[in-house]
Structure formats: C-alpha cells, structure tokens
Amino acid sequence: MNDEAGLFEFMRNQSGKILDQLLQHIGLTFISLLIAIVIGVPLGIFISRKRRLAAPVLGITGILQTIPSIALLGFMIPLLGIGAVPAIIALFLYALLPIVRNTYTGITNVDKSVVESATGMGMTKNQILTKVELPLSMPVILAGIRTATVINVGVATLASYIGAGGLGEFIFGGIALNNTNMILAGAIPAALLAIFFDFILSVVQKINLRKARIAIWLLPVCLILLSSFYLLPDFYRSKMLAGFTPEFMGRNDGYLGLKKKYKLNIRTVVISDAVKYKAAFEKKLDVIDGYSTDGRLKAFHLQVLKDDKHIFPPYYAAPVVREEVLKQYPQLEQVLNQLAGRINDSVMTELNYIVDYLKQSPDKVAKDFLMDQRLYKNPLSESEGVIRIGSKIFGEQYILTAMYSLLIKGNTHLKVDTKTGLGGTKICFDALKNDQIDMYPEYTGTGLLVILQTPDSIISDLNGDKEKIYNYVNQQFQKKYALKWLKPIGFNNTYALMMRKEEAQNLNIETISDLKNYLSKK
Amino acid sequence: MITLTDVVKKFGITTAVAGVSFEVKDGENVVLLGTSGCGKTTTLRMINRLTEVSSGKITLAGKNIHDIPPEELRRNIGYVLQNTGLFPHYTTAENMAIVPRLLKWTEERIKKRIFELMEQIRLPQNILSLFPQQLSGGQQQRVGLARALAADPPVLLMDEPFGALDAITRGDITKEFSRLEVLKNKTIVLVTHDIREAFELGDRILLMDKGKIVQQGKSTDLLFHPKTQFVSDFFAAQKMQLELHSVYLKDIFNHLENVNNKNGSPLIDESKTLWEAIELLQFENKNFLQVKDTISGEIKSVGYNSLFTGLEALKQQRNE
Numbered sequence: 001m002n003d004e005a006g007l008f009e010f011m012r013n014q015s016g017k018i019l020d021q022l023l024q025h026i027g028l029t030f031i032s033l034l035i036a037i038v039i040g041v042p043l044g045i046f047i048s049r050k051r052r053l054a055a056p057v058l059g060i061t062g063i064l065q066t067i068p069s070i071a072l073l074g075f076m077i078p079l080l081g082i083g084a085v086p087a088i089i090a091l092f093l094y095a096l097l098p099i100v101r102n103t104y105t106g107i108t109n110v111d112k113s114v115v116e117s118a119t120g121m122g123m124t125k126n127q128i129l130t131k132v133e134l135p136l137s138m139p140v141i142l143a144g145i146r147t148a149t150v151i152n153v154g155v156a157t158l159a160s161y162i163g164a165g166g167l168g169e170f171i172f173g174g175i176a177l178n179n180t181n182m183i184l185a186g187a188i189p190a191a192l193l194a195i196f197f198d199f200i201l202s203v204v205q206k207i208n209l210r211k212a213r214i215a216i217w218l219l220p221v222c223l224i225l226l227s228s229f230y231l232l233p234d235f236y237r238s239k240m241l242a243g244f245t246p247e248f249m250g251r252n253d254g255y256l257g258l259k260k261k262y263k264l265n266i267r268t269v270v271i272s273d274a275v276k277y278k279a280a281f282e283k284k285l286d287v288i289d290g291y292s293t294d295g296r297l298k299a300f301h302l303q304v305l306k307d308d309k310h311i312f313p314p315y316y317a318a319p320v321v322r323e324e325v326l327k328q329y330p331q332l333e334q335v336l337n338q339l340a341g342r343i344n345d346s347v348m349t350e351l352n353y354i355v356d357y358l359k360q361s362p363d364k365v366a367k368d369f370l371m372d373q374r375l376y377k378n379p380l381s382e383s384e385g386v387i388r389i390g391s392k393i394f395g396e397q398y399i400l401t402a403m404y405s406l407l408i409k410g411n412t413h414l415k416v417d418t419k420t421g422l423g424g425t426k427i428c429f430d431a432l433k434n435d436q437i438d439m440y441p442e443y444t445g446t447g448l449l450v451i452l453q454t455p456d457s458i459i460s461d462l463n464g465d466k467e468k469i470y471n472y473v474n475q476q477f478q479k480k481y482a483l484k485w486l487k488p489i490g491f492n493n494t495y496a497l498m499m500r501k502e503e504a505q506n507l508n509i510e511t512i513s514d515l516k517n518y519l520s521k522k
Numbered sequence: 523m524i525t526l527t528d529v530v531k532k533f534g535i536t537t538a539v540a541g542v543s544f545e546v547k548d549g550e551n552v553v554l555l556g557t558s559g560c561g562k563t564t565t566l567r568m569i570n571r572l573t574e575v576s577s578g579k580i581t582l583a584g585k586n587i588h589d590i591p592p593e594e595l596r597r598n599i600g601y602v603l604q605n606t607g608l609f610p611h612y613t614t615a616e617n618m619a620i621v622p623r624l625l626k627w628t629e630e631r632i633k634k635r636i637f638e639l640m641e642q643i644r645l646p647q648n649i650l651s652l653f654p655q656q657l658s659g660g661q662q663q664r665v666g667l668a669r670a671l672a673a674d675p676p677v678l679l680m681d682e683p684f685g686a687l688d689a690i691t692r693g694d695i696t697k698e699f700s701r702l703e704v705l706k707n708k709t710i711v712l713v714t715h716d717i718r719e720a721f722e723l724g725d726r727i728l729l730m731d732k733g734k735i736v737q738q739g740k741s742t743d744l745l746f747h748p749k750t751q752f753v754s755d756f757f758a759a760q761k762m763q764l765e766l767h768s769v770y771l772k773d774i775f776n777h778l779e780n781v782n783n784k785n786g787s788p789l790i791d792e793s794k795t796l797w798e799a800i801e802l803l804q805f806e807n808k809n810f811l812q813v814k815d816t817i818s819g820e821i822k823s824v825g826y827n828s829l830f831t832g833l834e835a836l837k838q839q840r841n842e
Binding site: 111113114116117118119120121122123124127132135136 | 570592595604
C-alpha cells in the first residue's frame with residue numbers, strides 16, 4: 001500500500017473534519033493563552049513589586065507545570081466534568097508559568113538606573129510601568145508567551161481525552177486504530193500549527209522596540225479572534241450527546257458502522273475511556289461506547305443497548321504469542337492454555353468491577369481468582385529465560401496479564417517481565433511485532449478489523465461466527481506475522497452502546513434501533 | 523534656593539546622613555565631595571525625595587519639599603545620573619522630550635526646545651533619531667544633561683555625572699561643562715568623589731565624611747586652610763597638582779621678577795592658572811613667559827623656578 005498517497009487521500013476525504021478540529025485546536029490554545037496572559041502578566045508585575053511573594057508564586061506555578069498533562073486533565077473531571085471548560089483551565093495552568101516567570105524576570109531585569117532616572121524625572125509609578133518597565137521587558141514577556149503558545153498547541157492534543165475536541169481526536173483515534181494516516185492527519189497540522197505560531201511570535205518579538213506600541217494592541221485583538229475559532233465548528237446539535245473513544249469513532253464496527261447500518265445521527269464528542277463512564281453517570285453524556293464485560297457497567301448503573309443489527313463482531317480474548325518463543329520454551333503453550341475457557345462474560349465483568357470500582361489491585365484479583373480455580377502455584381526459581389508480557393491500558397488487560405504472569409512463574413522456571421499500559425492496540429501490536437514483548441492478550445474482533453484490516457467481502461463471509469473468525473485470524477497472524485493465537489479465554493468483550501439505566505427505561509430504549517428512532521423523532 | 527536644616531537619614535540601624543545643614547544660593551554650584559559611603563549621594567537624593575528624610579527639613583525656593591507631591595517636585599528639578607539612565611527604547615529626541623511631555627507641553631514647543639538645547643550643549647542634530655546605545659559615552663552624557671535641562675528647571679542635581687567615562691573624555695567634558703552658557707545661571711548640586719572635578723566645577727565645596735560635612739568653602743580654602751587632619755589627608759595625594767590648578771598667575775604676580783631681556787617670550791594672560799602656564803611653557807618649549815597686569819599694564823616674566831617660588835611665597839603669606 002502506498003502510505004503517502006493514502007495520507008493525502010485520507011486528508012482530502014476528511015478535510016472538513018480536519019478543519020473543524022484545527023479551528024477547535026486553535027480556539028482551545030488561544031482561549032487558554034488569553035486567560036493566562038490576562039492573569040499571568042499582572043501576577044508577574046505584582047510579584048516583581050512584592051518580591052517576597054515571588055518565590056511562592058513561581059513555586060506553585062512551577063509545580064502545576066510538572067503535573068503530567070493527562071493527570072491534570074484527570075483531576076479536572078471530578079471538579080468540572082468534561083468538555084471545553086476543564087480543558088481550557090488545564091491549558092491555562094500550563095501556560096501560566098512561562099508567562100508569570102518571564103514577566104517577573106523581564107521587569108526585575110530592567111536596568112535600575114533607567115527606572116531611577118524615570119522616577120527622578122517625576123514619572124508616576126504607573127507611567128514607569130507602562131512607559132519604561134513593560135516596553136523594556138516586552139521581548140522577555142513575549143518569549144514567555146511564545147513558550148506558552150507552543151506548550152499549549154502540544155497539550156491541547158490531549159484535550160480530546162475529555163471531549164473538548166481538537167486535533168487530538170485524529171491522533172488518538174489513529175493510535176487506537178493502528179491507522180498511521182489518521183495519526184498523521186492530526187499530528188502534521190498540530191506540528192505545523194506549533195511551528196507557525198512560534199515563527200509568528202518570533203517575528204513579533206523582533207519588530208518589538210519601535211513598533212511595540214502597535215504590536216501591543218494587535219496582540220490581544222488577534223488572541224480574541226483566534227480564541228473565537230473554538231465556537232465555529234459547534235453547529236451540529238441533537239437531543240442527546242454521545243461520548244465515544246477515539247478508537248470507537250474511527251472503526252467500522254464502531255461509530256462508522258452505527259452511521260452506516262443504523263443511520264444513527266447523534267452529536268458526538270471524543271472522550272477517553274477512563275472518564276466516559278463517570279461522565280455518563282453524572283449526566284454529562286447520554287450515550288457512550290464501552291465493552292460488554294466492563295466492571296464499570298455495574299458500578300455506574302449503565303445498561304447495554306442490544307445490537308439488533310449485529311454490527312459489533314465477536315471479541316473473544318486470547319493470548320497472542322510470538323511463535324519463536326513457543327518453540328524456544330515448549331512448556332509455555334500448555335501453561336498459558338490453563339486459562340482457556342475459564343472466564344465467561346459475567347465472571348470477567350465481576351473481576352473488572354472489583355478492579356475498576358472497588359480499587360483492588362489487578363495482581364490481587366488475579367491471584368484470588370487463580371486460587372479459587374486451584375490454578376495457583378507458588379513461584380519456582382527463575383533459572384531459564386524471560387517472557388515479556390504486554391497489556392493495553394485498561395483494567396481487564398492488567399488482570400489477564402497478572403494471571404499469565406502468575407501461571408508462568410508457578411509452572412515454569414521462566415522469569416516474567418510485564419510491560420503494562422502500552423496504550424492502544426497499535427502500540428501493543430507494534431511492540432509484539434518488533435520483538436519488544438513476547439505476548440499480550442488480544443481480542444479476535446480487534447485482530448480481524450484493526451490489525452488485519454480484513455476486507456468487507458471476507459468479513460461478510462465469516463458472518464460474525466465466533467469459530468470462523470478465530471480460525472481466520474489465527475491463520476492470518478501465523479502467516480503474516482509468525483504470531484500464534486492460543487485458546488480463547490472464554491468471554492466475549494465486544495463493543496456495546498450503553499446508557500444510564502434510568503434514562504433508557506424512561507425513554508423505553510432497549511436496542512440501538514430504539515435509540516435511533518428516538519433521536520430521529522425530533 | 524535650597525536649604526537643608528539638620529537633615530538626618532537612617533537606614534535601619536545605620537545612619538547614612540547624620541545631621542547636615544547647608545544652603546545653596548541662587549545660581550550657585552555646590553559640590554558634595556567625599557569618599558564612597560560618606561552620605562553625599564543620600565544627601566542629594568533627599569533633595570528630590572528619591573529618599574525621604576528621617577528627620578530635618580529641606581526647602582526649595584522657600585517651600586518645604588515635603589509639602590510638594592514628589593512627582594511635581596521632581597519635574598521641576600533636573601536630575602543627571604552616573605549611568606545617564608537614558609531610556610534605551612527611546613531615541614535621543616524622545617529621551618529629551620520626557621519631562622516636557624510629563625508637563626504637557628505642546629509638541630511644537632518641545633521640538634523648538636530640543637533644537638535650542640542641541641545648539642547650547644553642542645550636539646549634532648543627526649543624533650536626534652539615534653538610540654542611546656548608538657551614541658558614544660560622551661554624547662550619552664551630554665544627552666543626559668540635555669534631558670535634565672529640557673524643561674529648563676532652575677535647579678539641577680547631578681550624581682557623579684562623569685563617573686562612567688574614561689579619564690580623558692572625563693577631563694574634556696568636565697572642562698566643557700564648566701564653560702556651558704546654559705549652566706551659568708542654574709543652581710547646581712553635584713556629587714562626586716573626584717577632587718579635580720570638584721575643584722573645576724564647584725563655586726563651593728562641601729567635604730563630607732561619615733554622614734557629616736567636615737569643611738565647606740572655596741576650593742582654595744579647603745586646600746590651603748584645612749580645618750582638620752582628615753581634610754588635609756584627603757587632598758594630600760594630589761596636593762601639588764591641585765595647588766597649581768587653583769592658583770592664578772595674578773595671585774603670585776607680586777612675587778614675580780620684572781622683565782629683563784625676555785622680549786622674545788610668549789605672552790600669557792594673568793587670569794590663567796599656574797598649571798596652564800606650565801602647559802604653555804612645555805608646548806612652546808621655552809623657559810620664560812611674559813605676564814601682563816591688566817590694571818597697571820606692568821609686564822613681568824615667569825619661568826619654572828619663579829612659578830614654584832611664587833607659589834611657596836603665596837602659601838606662606840596666606841598662612842600668616
């Protein structure tokens with residue numbers, strides 16, 4: 001396949017969406033930047049007057065800066081929910097440090113004798129600030145704004161995790177879907193945006209001395225203009241709001257399938273898996289996608305809508321292992337297969353519930369389960385080789401990884417190295433293909449659609465049949481990648497649409513077709 | 523014009539100025555001289571309220587400066603600093619226009635005043651659109667002075683105005699300043715640690731030490747009649763040079779010989795200093811000069827020997 005041609009085609013097909021996301025991205029970046037300037041510059045001036053406060057203020061803004069962006073967005077959800085507001089506040093907090101620090105540094109580094117002569121000539125404090133200190137520190141302040149802008153363009157990609165839109169929708173969708181073109185369609189504009197604004201601001205910084213007075217007025221005007229971009233794409237409205245993960249948004253057995261087969265037309269935001277259940281529970285979202293075995297279904301009183309047109313194929317979980325490793329350690333396959341058929345849907349939901357909601361560690365849950373099943377054995381000495389087990393970044397995968405780890409330790413002399421939290425399918429699969437890990441638990445449907453990107457004709461031949469799909473996927477994986485699917489664990493963690501139980505019952509919605517009918521009623 | 527009465531300034535537990543009183547008359551040039559830390563700069567800064575007094579009273583043209591808002595007070599006092607304090611983001615012209623603009627002069631009046639000043643301070647017009655960093659050190663200093671004079675204030679405060687210049691430029695500019703017509707009728711208080719500068723520019727010198735005025739008077743008073751050991755020690759290192767600088771030929775005229783066969787010698791005015799006489803002797807490579815008394819018309823001869831014997835005789839005469 002020619003990737004480059006694919007990218008241009010993808011970008012052309014999606015140009016409307018790219019433009020929307022681009023505008024949202026610019027809007028998010030500059031609304032937060034504007035707030036950061038409005039608050040940061042006066043704060044910087046203030047601490048340059050009250051030097052005693054400088055250390056604590058810069059310290060606090062510095063600490064804010066060190067919070068990982070995902071974590072900061074996570075903190076925002078319980079306080080402010082999802083959407084633009086928490087995203088803007090998080091971005092604002094990131095932009096604050098460079099602006100406050102540079103304003104402070106700029107003003108305190110203005111030549112003392114210049115300030116003294118200004119005072120000596122009879123300028124008031126305000127005149128000194130506006131005519132001497134600010135103009136002379138403007139290059140430093142602008143450098144701070146420039147840093148903040150570039151940081152914000154980058155961090156704003158993460159805003160899509162909490163349903164605030166932006167170019168992150170494509171980037172994370174692409175990572176989840178193993179779709180390089182999609183990643184690039186988000187990443188390239190984001191990178192260009194950062195380079196572009198960095199360049200523009202570097203120019204502003206240089207023309208400074210003489211034309212500062214014009215630039216000072218132009219800057220806020222431009223900022224407000226750019227900020228307003230966020231509101232532009234917001235013209236589609238419907239009764240309900242759906243929050244879908246980036247992965248779901250781009251999949252044929254996801255949002256695309258819903259549109260195609262059910263003709264479902266609903267306003268959507270992209271949101272991360274980690275927060276969507278809570279958002280649905282708190283009535284910030286009405287419909288979300290999810291996994292049918294998810295523990296949070298139970299925790300947040302959600303109801304799965306029946307897939308009456310069968311767009312979601314079976315997703316039976318099984319370990320995918322490099323054949324080379326199976327040959328090297330022949331005892332391994334039999335050990336891993338001990339789990340085959342042991343866990344059905346309700347058991348898996350229960351285990352997930354214990355981990356995700358009751359906050360027990362996946363290791364403990366795995367051990368308890370294996371003991372219950374009389375599969376647990378005390379670890380043997382580690383004298384042979386190392387098996388590297390990977391997992392995607394959600395609870396079920398952590399539990400399965402922990403179980404395999406315990407089984408291998410208890411039954412062989414192999415050492416186990418777990419690499420959990422490898423993001424989405426693409427990252428896990430690439431790690432496996434490139435010999436970074438030896439195995440991870442995968443789902444047949446994901447293998448079929450996301451990794452193999454099986455053509456529609458073959459999919460319809462397979463007819464959603466559990467056995468046929470497993471065999472097809474296993475055969476293709478061995479042929480293409482020298483990877484083997486071991487026996488399925490038993491449960492079917494398929495995609496599902498879900499709603500709050502209460503709302504579903506009130507509106508009498510049981511299937512996805514019911515939902516579609518309700519939405520199209522107007 | 524300016525009076526200070528028992529002015530004290532304390533910073534925490536240290537006393538920078540310990541009771542200073544003096545008066546500066548209209549049009550007088552007073553120099554505050556002393557080593558660093560003697561309190562001279564603090565004294566100066568209290569006059570335009572950059573530093574507030576701890577106790578004591580300062581009046582300007584009869585008014586207590588404490589009753590004048592500091593900004594208004596400062597706009598009517600020219601202030602020249604050691605590092606010029608020119609605004610680096612303003613051109614020469616804009617720098618000079620700062621105080622007139624604060625006083626809300628019309629642009630036309632400002633423009634006229636700037637051209638007038640450039641003439642008086644002898645600065646070329648083409649630097650008006652240049653920024654301070656494009657000017658030489660001497661030019662910056664002169665622009666600093668022009669800026670202080672822009673609104674034509676009656677009083678000028680100068681804090682080590684030539685401190686940042688190299689020794690040669692400094693000597694030249696000091697001489698030039700002492701001759702500037704615009705400064706003639708200004709009341710000037712100048713702070714310096716440079717004795718020669720003080721001698722050259724001050725009508726009266728206030729020698730300060732440890733926050734107090736040790737002695738005040740004309741340069742020759744301080745030089746020839748030191749009140750304390752500190753005063754004579756202060757001038758000791760440069761005594762000979764200072765004496766030659768501050769004594770004029772007319773002062774020693776009585777001690778000079780009558781002319782005998784020195785008709786080929788160059789003529790020098792009796793208002794020149796002994797130092798200038800020596801410079802002329804060296805320049806002309808002669809042993810004698812002719813000096814004429816302007817009143818009596820008498821002509822006398824002066825050479826290296828007679829200069830020094832004349833000076834010694836004068837000093838003896840003064841000490842008696």
